[in-house]
Amino acid sequence: MQKRVVSLWFERLPSERVLRARPVDAPFALTHHQKNADRIYCLNPEAERAGLHRGMGFSDARAFCRDLQSRPADINADAQFLHMLARWSKRYCPWVGLEGRDGLVLTIAGSAHLFGGEEALLDDMRLRLARSGIGARIGLGDTRGAAWAMAHYGPGGICTQTDLTALPIAALRLDEKTLTGLQRLGIRTIADIIALPRATITRRFGRDVLLRLDQALGDQSEDISPLSEDPHYGVRMTLPEPIGLTGDVMAGTERLLTSLCAKLKINEKGARILLLVLRRVDQGNQQVELRLAQPLRDAARILPLFERGVDNVDAGFGIDQMRLVATQVENLPTQQMNHISGQKEGKLDDLITRIGVRIGLENVQRFLPADSHIPERSFIVSPAAYSRPEGAWITMQPRPLRLFPPEAITAHGPHPPARFHWRRMPLTTGRATGPERIAPEWWIVDDNWRSGVRDYWKVDTKEGQRLWLFYTPQSPNWYVQGEFA
Amino acid sequence: MRISEDWQASQINPVGLSAYLDPQYLLTSKVKNQDEGLAVMEESLRSGAVSLAVIELTKPLSFTAGRRLQLAAETGCSTGLCIIPEGMGNNAAESRWRCSPLFDPQDSTLQRWEIIKNKSGTLRAWDVRWDAETRRVIVV
Numbered sequence: 340m341q342k343r344v345v346s347l348w349f350e351r352l353p354s355e356r357v358l359r360a361r362p363v364d365a366p367f368a369l370t371h372h373q374k375n376a377d378r379i380y381c382l383n384p385e386a387e388r389a390g391l392h393r394g395m396g397f398s399d400a401r402a403f404c405r406d407l408q409s410r411p412a413d414i415n416a417d418a419q420f421l422h423m424l425a426r427w428s429k430r431y432c433p434w435v436g437l438e439g440r441d442g443l444v445l446t447i448a449g450s451a452h453l454f455g456g457e458e459a460l461l462d463d464m465r466l467r468l469a470r471s472g473i474g475a476r477i478g479l480g481d482t483r484g485a486a487w488a489m490a491h492y493g494p495g496g497i498c499t500q501t502d503l504t505a506l507p508i509a510a511l512r513l514d515e516k517t518l519t520g521l522q523r524l525g526i527r528t529i530a531d532i533i534a535l536p537r538a539t540i541t542r543r544f545g546r547d548v549l550l551r552l553d554q555a556l557g558d559q560s561e562d563i564s565p566l567s568e569d570p571h572y573g574v575r576m577t578l579p580e581p582i583g584l585t586g587d588v589m590a591g592t593e594r595l596l597t598s599l600c601a602k603l604k605i606n607e608k609g610a611r612i613l614l615l616v617l618r619r620v621d622q623g624n625q626q627v628e629l630r631l632a633q634p635l636r637d638a639a640r641i642l643p644l645f646e647r648g649v650d651n652v653d654a655g656f657g658i659d660q661m662r663l664v665a666t667q668v669e670n671l672p673t674q675q676m677n678h679i680s681g682q683k684e685g686k687l688d689d690l691i692t693r694i695g696v697r698i699g700l701e702n703v704q705r706f707l708p709a710d711s712h713i714p715e716r717s718f719i720v721s722p723a724a725y726s727r728p729e730g731a732w733i734t735m736q737p738r739p740l741r742l743f744p745p746e747a748i749t750a751h752g753p754h755p756p757a758r759f760h761w762r763r764m765p766l767t768t769g770r771a772t773g774p775e776r777i778a779p780e781w782w783i784v785d786d787n788w789r790s791g792v793r794d795y796w797k798v799d800t801k802e803g804q805r806l807w808l809f810y811t812p813q814s815p816n817w818y819v820q821g822e823f824a
Numbered sequence: 825m826r827i828s829e830d831w832q833a834s835q836i837n838p839v840g841l842s843a844y845l846d847p848q849y850l851l852t853s854k855v856k857n858q859d860e861g862l863a864v865m866e867e868s869l870r871s872g873a874v875s876l877a878v879i880e881l882t883k884p885l886s887f888t889a890g891r892r893l894q895l896a897a898e899t900g901c902s903t904g905l906c907i908i909p910e911g912m913g914n915n916a917a918e919s920r921w922r923c924s925p926l927f928d929p930q931d932s933t934l935q936r937w938e939i940i941k942n943k944s945g946t947l948r949a950w951d952v953r954w955d956a957e958t959r960r961v962i963v964v
Contacts, residue, residue, distance in 0.1 A: 728848035
């Protein structure tokens with residue numbers, strides 16, 4: 340089947356995207372910081388009539404045109420907008436690819452008749468784009484190259500062989516250097532290049548020129564890679580009669596979960612964050628968010644975790660639409676079941692999820708060992724839902740069971756005092772073990788260790804308390820930092 | 825599982841704990857107030873996924889809350905431990921212990937464990953020490 344390709348070129352995509360939200364009836368330009376200066380990135384036709392052009396320094400542009408309005412460019416948002424346009428253009432054909440940063444390419448062979456022929460399809464496209472305030476130049480040809488040439492350098496519309504040969508050589512998507520070289524030889528149009536002997540072109544300009552020419556004429560094939568579409572993990576249900584009982588909502592949720600989990604299973608994914616949106620009769624939305632302690636796709640396990648959230652929903656006059664979306668998914672490959680993989684692990688994860696719903700998932704924590712000899716930094720506290728227990732805990736010296744911020748006590752000299760007061764308790768030293776000198780880590784700035792090295796002593800008091808004291812010889816002072824069991 | 829309120833500055837040092845228990849089996853949760861902590865405690869006791877849940881209380885425990893914790897522990901077949909400030913115990917408690925360190929010239933793990941409330945027996949006191957080799961408590 341003959342290939343038919345449409346190439347769309349959105350000449351002023353960035354500025355039109357901004358102007359769609361905030362129309363301006365004056366010269367307007369987007370600026371972008373390039374080559375050490377703010378330069379014009381994209382501009383509207385009024386600004387172009389005022390004599391401005393792309394790549395011009397922004398300060399120069401303002402001098403030329405006093406009433407120029409400007410905004411900084413947002414390249415990521417532009418790329419997103421182009422993806423949106425690509426999704427929109429799937430109404431014409433399923434095969435849509437991106438063409439650089441400001442174009443789309445569509446293969447419409449086999450779908451043009453649905454719109455009443457190619458001319459009608461192009462008209463429909465133009466009309467809809469113009470209505471939404473996006474100026475596009477559209478070319479249609481047998482090849483991607485021909486369509487591109489027609490959109491960028493031709494008048495637009497359907498491209499025939501004679502149209503193509505009359506276009507300038509720049510329409511062949513060549514680099515700047517080759518173009519200049521060809522123009523110096525007096526070659527202006529594609530027809531001129533076709534007239535030249537092929538061997539001489541390759542010798543003089545490399546293979547690229549002929550490749551592009553063949554691609555435009557259709558002698559060499561060129562692929563269009565369509566954008567992949569991410570699977571959408573969302574299901575919804577519309578109810579004929581509004582519901583309000585917790586049991587009914589849970590039953591609805593169960594149905595939604597079953598179909599969502601089936602979808603997750605096909606793609607070997609597990610949900611991490613689930614969002615249940617309940618739309619009420621009065622158009623109000625109630626949301627229940629569930630953050631799971633581990634990726635899951637087992638409906639029977641997820642459902643009881645929703646209970647608490649659903650209980651808190653205010654049903655008002657009733658709920659008539661339910662939507663369940665997995666807003667964050669993670670890979671969850673299927674695993675071999677065996678006799679060791681028991682229920683215990685799952686029970687703990689469910690418990691973490693349940694507690695997380697109440698106090699926030701990040702507040703359930705576990706300790707991981709860290710590589711530091713500073714007592715406060717010898718461990719990391721990390722959320723239990725996002726870490727696995729690991730690592731070995733090695734202790735060379737006895738360490739206290741409880742650590743607190745250093746509390747000053749009154750004492751003098753480098754040896755532990757015989758008597759001291761701590762938390763208003765008079766204490767008598769029975770035995771002191773030490774000192775153990777710990778130096779601050781100079782590669783980390785830590786205000787608590789400004790006082791320099793510390794000599795740690797373990798002091799067993801006659802009253803019973805076993806405390807961890809330290810002395811700072813560089814600014815003489817005594818502190819209590821921990822308590823042993 | 826250890827439950828404590830988030831304003832408390834002192835924290836468990838896992839490196840020190842590793843002499844008694846591998847810290848990888850320990851989960852901690854930070855809660856905003858005591859009610860939240862009690863809810864978390866009840867949830868974890870009931871699920872039976874953790875064998876011991878410890879909560880640090882700063883306010884007296886009400887009868888209802890204490891009874892709920894008891895029922896939850898029975899359902900989940902797990903042990904719950906409330907660390908309470910002196911004199912803030914609940915009358916409904918089955919047993920209450922006081923655990924205080926003792927000075928010992930030879931060893932530094934001697935402790936006195938007193939049972940100061942016992943609904944089903946008499947009150948007693950034991951002096952115990954930690955045996956590092958066998959990793960268990962021995963009665964002196």
